[in-house]
Amino acid sequence: MARDHGPQIKDDALFEKLVEDGNSPGKAARIANAKAAGTLSHNSVHLEDRTKADLLAQARKVGIAGRSKMDKAALIKAIRDHG
Numbered sequence: 001m002a003r004d005h006g007p008q009i010k011d012d013a014l015f016e017k018l019v020e021d022g023n024s025p026g027k028a029a030r031i032a033n034a035k036a037a038g039t040l041s042h043n044s045v046h047l048e049d050r051t052k053a054d055l056l057a058q059a060r061k062v063g064i065a066g067r068s069k070m071d072k073a074a075l076i077k078a079i080r081d082h083g
Contacts, residue, residue, distance in 0.1 A: 010036030047076045055079065 002012035009015045011032040018028035034040040047055065055075040059067040064078045 009033065047079060 002016050005012050005015060009029055009032055014035055015025075015028050015032040018031055019025055023031070031040065050058075052072045052075065055072060056067055058079055059070075059075055062079065062082050064075075064082060067075060067078065070078060
């Protein structure tokens with residue numbers, strides 16, 4: 001049984017699984033809460049299928065430093081690691 005992580009985590013079992021799988025607690029909380037709220041979209045485009053301009057915009061939005069000097073693969077890695 002999943003431990004109760006308080007009112008800020010809406011799906012404790014999913015949160016714990018995501019953390020065990022290597023996700024940061026912040027990213028795990030966002031995913032678990034979105035799934036619990038029914039707002040988790042599985043229709044998103046995979047990062048590899050997005051244009052470099054889209055990736056740069058996403059990197060800017062989440063505040064990744066040095067993004068303008070990154071190639072597409074580096075942007076993908078930085079976005080994934082940001083969580």
